[in-house]
Amino acid sequence: MVSQFNSLENALKYFFGYDQFRSGQKQIINEALNNKDLLVIMPTGGGKSLCFQLPALLKSGVCIVVSPLIALMQDQVDTLLDNGIGATFLNSTLNREELQSRENAILKGKIKLLYVAPERLLNDNFLNFLDFLRQKVGLSGFAIDEAHCVSAWGHDFRPEYRQLKQLRFRYPQVPMFALTATATKRVRADIIEQLGLQNPTVHVASFDRPNLYYEVQEKSRRSYTQLLNYVRSQEGSGIIYCLSRKNVETIAFRLQQDGIEALPYHAGMYDDERAVNQTRFIRDDVRIIVATIAFGMGINKPDVRFVVHYDLPRNLESYYQESGRAGRDGEPANCALFFSFGDLKRLEYLIDQKIDEKEQRVGRQQVRQVVDYAEGTECRRSIILRYFGQQYKGKCDNCDNCNYPKPIEDWTIEAQKFLSCVARCQERFGMSHIIDVLRGSKKKKIEKYGHHLLSTYGIGKDKSVAEWKMLGRSLIHQGFVNETTDGFSVLKLNKYSWEIFRNERKVEIAITKSLKVKASNDYNPRKAESDLLLHQLRKLRKHLADQNKVAPYVVFADSSLRLMAQIKPQTIEAFKKISGVTAYKAEQYGDSFVSEIREFCQQQSLPTPLPTSSNMITLQLYQQGLTIREISERRNLKESTIYSHISELLAMNQPIDIDRFISEEKKAMIIKCIQTIGDSSLTPLKNHLGDDYSYDEIKLVRAWYRRENKQ
Structure with a gap:
């Protein structure tokens, strides 16, 4: 399958909509395509998933992805499916009929990535299924996500991961890729040993997250008011970490009372209650989740814009992991730590409750490292990276100590x-x-x-x-x-x-301490205009996501929306050039977003584009009396592309009579459906109308309907 693309970059654009790889990704993918065992240490937001997903799509067979949490695998599968990629999961949430249906799809070669938990993977029945799958379709590789779970020296050890070494003995020729966000040298060596990796190539990316702004605020006596003011100064979704369940409940309740949409999350809640709160946060139904560290590894929301540690974290590794849940999409995000010696006393008390003297000693040292970070006057990024054994150049210009240096x-x-x-x-x-x-x-x-x-x-x-x-x-x-x-x-x-x-x-x-906040940028009319459009595009994204029952970031990442707001593409062809937009997504969502952008430009009296040369050729052929099929054959283009041209020409008020392409009866039924359930997304309209109506017909009538109702 590799040969159908001229380059890996073309494959990246086709499947995921991005024009270029992030640092290290291309080398890792090339080695995965060459069936090398790999150990990939790449920080949160660095693009680990792509390192096994793209090779899986380019190789024959199915890639088995081991994932420790149901929420994590469901989220990744939703994102892949929304890109038109064959992916599925098998876990305890499915009934027998659903399991049978998915297994049939896998054996028919419709699935390229199969997500499973380690417990299911090592079940005798499932291993027999894998044996049959290898013979019938083939196994392209095993991807072990969150691979630090295999090591007792890791921060989230899971005994069932230890048994994954069975895969090496059972399938010695199938390559294995181990991936995690953080791992010390000791943990890396343990992962290689426990999984039986064969001469693996080890990739250790920089732990630096340059898009994150780090700051420490001295916790005042009126700490809740301080927190409330901070939350009100931030945009987008946020996570607030607290040390105790009581604090979580109290802060969440007080934020609700002050008009902030917030929900609690801690281990003392019922499982279904936690799951509901997590889903509502991921789908942007609420803005804030207030949590203990129980809110952790299963969180794959890339557009968290800020993380606050209201209480001191237990160690710097936890702080790096938890604060790193901000800005996974690579966009700017803020990480604030509220520091007080009162919190330090509470942590020390918890450490004193440990029975093992060595554990106490290590716990106290870890807390001292957190205090050293909080009271440090050097670049905060340098302090964090040094903890992981990485030297940093010095001034990062993206932390409070660098931006507001002390004398x-x-x-x-x-x-x-x-x-x-x-x-x-x-x-x-x-x-x-x-x-x-x-x-x-x-x-x-x-x-x-x-x-x-x-x-x-x-x-x-x-x-x-x-x-x-x-x-x-x-x-x-x-x-x-x-x-x-x-x-x-x-x-x-x-x-x-x-x-x-x-x-x-x-x-x-x-030698002095000075608490300041980030300076706000001067007013910029062009930025204000983009921000206004970005707000409207986010509302549209949320509406489409709710219709499809997925998280908003599954539709498009914030970075893609921001580019749309800046570039303002007013044709489908221009829309396809936005980073993160695949041909599949353009087909699914393009008309809705392009229409929203065009309407915004008209309201703001911004220039509306003339038809493109390609659209003009289609218009000329239409004016010669050719049908859609004849135009597509003449131009050697898909019929769906010609329908898109006609829809765009309608939006630009060009003289198009759609009655030449669709019967009056069908047109009336589509209009009635639009008036009933809205026109934001094609999928609900198609589901409502049934198989007698094509997406292209619905798209055409929707474009005509929108034009007629603006006049």
Whole structure:
């Protein structure tokens, strides 16, 4: 099937509507097409799914996708089906007849991607079905989504994932692709071992999410009012994370009282109640979901515009995962953390309840890392990426610390004192102990180790504990000293530490705290016009999504709507050029969106396009008395394309008599149907009218009806 496309880019546009690949995708897809085992570590929103979906469409056979959550597989299948792609899932939500029908479709070769949970996949009956499927249709690969679940060292271990290694023994020649958003080196090695990947190519993409704006706000006494003001300042959908179920219920209720559409989500709710609230949020029936971390991996909503952590997260990895649910579509999004030491005390109390002493120790270190992030004065992106072992260039210009930098001072001498103390304590202690020595503390621990006899003892009395902590955090964040991650947080010198000792490197740190919000852009009439059209297109998208019982982003992504609002395509041909618009989607939704854009342009007195050269040729042939079929044969185009030309010509008030193409009886029935259920989408009209009416006939009468009712 690869040969039917001139390039992978053409295949990408055909199936998914995008003109170019994201970073790393093309290389991964080429290797998947060459039947290589793969381990792909790519951050949320980086385009992992495409890395196995496109190869599955270009290879013969069926790709089996292992997905841990029903909501996740249903969402991906909805999106693929809306692109006209053969995909389905088999899970416990289906009755026997539905299962039989889907299995028949799979065996007839109508399905390219089959989503299943690991429990079903490893069932003896299903494995027998797979054996038969391999013989009859073929297996193109196994894609293990959320592959970190296979590792006990991962943040969401699932024992049933461990058994997936059976696939390697049963189908040794079928390639396996493991994909996840985050995985340390230890987890990566475990995934390879547990799945039995054979000489896999490992792709580790950057953990950077450049579209996310990070900020920390000091939590005020009137924290709810602070949150309410923040929510009112944001656009689009948002997630608010709270530490406790009580907070979730309280915040959701108060937001509702203040006119904000919000729903709660936590593990204490009934399963069906949680499912309903999640669905209503995903389908834009409500704007805000207030949740504990129970609201997690199954959330595939790409157009979340902001995430607020109302309470402190437990660790930086959780914060990265949870805040990363914003802006999965690559569009700008905001991530705010409300920080208070009161929340810190609550987290420490929860850690103290752990029985295992090592777990307590690791938990405290993880919380300290979150506090270091919250109080850090360096680029927040640098701090997050360093946690994952990735060095960042420095100033990102997309966080509060970079956009509103604090005054910088040279603290080289203080840094030399600090690092000298680390050295004299033989690199065996953490920051708090080093600060106690510098400030001449009388604690017993100081005397126990004889550190009151060191030359650095008491040389830092001129600075407060807070100031020394500020310096210590800055040294860690800038990479000038290392900190162990085994739960003890011991400071270790590195090559930069010695450069500071030798006066070969200066240490500059930000020394004040200043809370500000992002500056608003100056008023731009053109942007205001686009924003107004974008609002109307979102309403149309929501209407179409509700009719088709899917989430709005399944119809079109926000990025595609934004391009429509900026470019304002007023013909189907121009509409097809928008990124994210496939030929299938143009057929399904093009007329509705183009009509909305044309109407907006007319209301705003913006130029309406003249017929394209292609439309004019069709018009000339029509004027010669040719039928639709004759025009399509003469032009070597599909009849549906000619119908689209005629519909566009009608919208441009060209002299077209549709009675030449459709009987008066059919025309009357279609008009009656339009008047009954509306004309936003062709599918409901077609379903209502039945098989005696074609999409093309309905499209033609709808275009005529819209023109007549504007006059």
